[in-house]
Amino acid sequence: MAENKKEQLRYDPEGAQALTGVICRLLDEYPGLGPAERFAFATLGAGDGMAMFPGDGAVIESETRSVTGRVRQVCRYPFAAVWRGGGLTEQSRSAVKERLDALGRWLGRQPVTADGGSYRLETYPPLAGGRRLLGFSIQSPACLAQRDEHQTETWAVEMAARYENIFYL
Numbered sequence: 770m771a772e773n774k775k776e777q778l779r780y781d782p783e784g785a786q787a788l789t790g791v792i793c794r795l796l797d798e799y800p801g802l803g804p805a806e807r808f809a810f811a812t813l814g815a816g817d818g819m820a821m822f823p824g825d826g827a828v829i830e831s832e833t834r835s836v837t838g839r840v841r842q843v844c845r846y847p848f849a850a851v852w853r854g855g856g857l858t859e860q861s862r863s864a865v866k867e868r869l870d871a872l873g874r875w876l877g878r879q880p881v882t883a884d885g886g887s888y889r890l891e892t893y894p895p896l897a898g899g900r901r902l903l904g905f906s907i908q909s910p911a912c913l914a915q916r917d918e919h920q921t922e923t924w925a926v927e928m929a930a931r932y933e934n935i936f937y938l
Contacts (some may be wrong), residue, residue, distance in 0.1 A: 784827040801883035869911035876905035
């Protein structure tokens with residue numbers, strides 16, 4: 770009887786730690802935010818707010834090793850940027866969706882328009898421990914994730930950061 774073996778996922782726990790703070794800071798630098806708006810980490814109150822929720826960890830997508838002991842890993846760190854608010858109209862729902870999608874495009878270093886200006890993220894900040902951000906991508910466009918009994922809506926855009934991790938054995 771042949772067994773069906775799944776390839777076991779491997780993770781980079783230190784990479785997740787290195788990326789979490791950097792992503793939170795990048796989200797807070799998005800030019801489409803108001804002066805008092807900030808993303809919380811993995812917490813969102815019952816009312817209005819924004820937060821970043823990490824996914825299932827930094828997954829190692831590929832790994833190459835050289836005869837000299839150099840190891841290069843390409844990893845993916847999934848996360849969601851979430852916006853919650855109440856009393857939304859059709860127009861404000863559309864604006865929330867566009868704002869979250871624009872955030873994803875901005876992280877992907879695409880030009881976006883916010884507050885009448887055009888902005889583009891020019892460079893990614895450095896990461897700790899031999900890691901370097903390669904880019905961000907939208908995994909799922911912004912959509913309504915939840916509506917509670919008080920008509921408070923939670924909108925989310927799922928994204929992933931890709932980075933490389935280089936070290937020597």
